Amino acid sequence: MSIPGQLAPNDPRPVFMVFGAHWCEPCHRITEDAAEQLGDDAMIVFVHLDDVDIGMGLGNDEIQEAVEDMVATLPEGVTVLTRGRITLFSYLTGLELGDDIQAALPVALMILPDGTIYGRITTYDADLVHDQLAGYQAAIASSAAP
Structure with a gap:
């Protein structure tokens, strides 16, 4: 079966990917902080486990x-x-x-447009997350510079 039409264009933005679960409050906080701090600078993806x-x-x-x-x-x-x-x-x-998922979450990945992983967030501390997101924003800006 095929569906006529065109594929959606690739989104050139970097990806901020959070691996989380509905019961993982820190996962949701990281996602909310990223949405607030990054805005449209990155595509924010929540992968529900x-x-x-x-x-x-x-x-x-x-x-x-x-x-x-x-x-x-x-x-x-x-x-x-x-x-x-x-x-x-x-x-x-x-x-x-074999990791216990309740102990392993949250995990967030900061991926640059070229596919390079800028960093990981594996715990929720508001100040630390803010600093990591600020560094990610700077890396995004420098990767976009000619």
Whole structure:
């Protein structure tokens, strides 16, 4: 099946990517701070991570096997959670296989337009986040300069 039309143009802005969950208050604070401080200077993306369990609680081996099969075919950079643990991790986030997701969040990546990772935020401290975002803004400005 094909859908006629054109692809959306690429957005040339840098990307501020927050890996978080609905219950992760620091993740939401980082996202709000970035939106306020960066404005339209960067595309802000919130990647929602969660533990999905369907039926029989943690003992559903059939679901676990299906998820593991799915994970084996996903592209790098996609994170899937099962049983409250990260079963496939992205090297970008710094999260390790087996990390407890509740202890691992928040994780935010500051990515420049050329794909370079400027830095990571892995904890919420308002002053620290402000300083890191200010440095990111300066790096964005210098990468845009001729």
